[in-house]
Amino acid sequence: MTAPKTLVFLPGFLGAKTDFDTVIAHLPSNVSTVVLTLPDSVKQSVTFDACVVDWFKSTQGQLPTAFYLYGYSLGGRFAMAIAQYLSRQSPDALRGLMIESAHPGLSLQHEKTQRLASDKKWANAFKNEPLGEVLLSWYRQPVFSSLTASTIAQFIQKKSHLNGLKMAEQLLNFSLANQPNYSSFLRSLTCPLAYLSGEYDRKFTHVGRSLGVGTHRIIKGAGHNIHYSHAKSVAKQLTLMFKQ
Structure with missing residues (x-):
């Protein structure tokens, strides 16, 4: 067994x-x-x-x-x-x-600086812009390029209940930077x-x-x-x- x-x-x-x-x-x-x-x-x-x-x-x-x-x-x-x-x-x-x-x-400080600036930009968007629009932009990042339009639409619908303020907080508190x-x-x-x-x-x-x-x-x-x-x-x- x-x-x-x-x-x-x-x-x-x-x-x-x-x-x-x-x-x-x-x-x-x-x-x-x-x-x-x-x-x-x-x-x-x-x-x-x-x-x-x-x-x-x-x-x-x-x-x-x-x-x-x-x-x-x-x-x-x-x-x-x-x-x-x-x-x-x-x-x-x-x-x-x-x-x-x-x-x-x-490892490199300039990479950390660039990443923190990026995370701050995204956090500001999650705080202040309509969540659906931010999620659409999020899934249009190059790392998600293999996702189809229908899959992105499914993801956005599934995550539409999320709290943008909390998402912003998570991004900054646990930034890769x-x-x-x-x-x-x-x-x-x-x-x-x-x-x-x-x-x-x-x-x-x-x-x-x-x-x-x-x-x-x-x-x-x-x-x-x-x-x-x-x-x-x-x-x-x-x-x-x-x-x-």
Whole structure:
């Protein structure tokens, strides 16, 4: 009999608990899942690491002592911070880490400056402009170029209930500009590690190749949002990790 496993999902910016439903439907029957909701802010802390860890500590009680972790985009960046925290505090807690289309961190100051300026611009738009218009602009960014017009319309409709002020807060509080670079940590990680990028997502395929750690899987026919368009492929990669 195969031992039961727990998989914790972390959605991306603008994400919801239902985002991984199709992936979950294709997982083995011995896998239980938990989908966490990312915070928009954690007021006790100031650094990216501390913010994520403070939030994780407040949710850790609902998790088993050992689990696998999957994070997409912003959730992937959270997952890296959580993995680093667990490696120091509970080395046996993390059984495996899978990252989808997430950046490990910027190294150059001018990159951080440019990213912060971009995030401030988007935050201002989420605060002050009609949400539907901002979401349309958001999904027209190059990283989402593989999305069809009908898919973008579905995404906008699904996210029309979101609070623009809270989205702005999340963007700024967890900006990539304020995140440390987790590349070195990921190279030292002892548990199974996999990085997923889409064939049509050139930016994050380059990121995955540059990491040079764990297993980098390029999902054929996928763009940035792999778990949405290629849920079965994601479930397959997770199942392979469970067997390691």
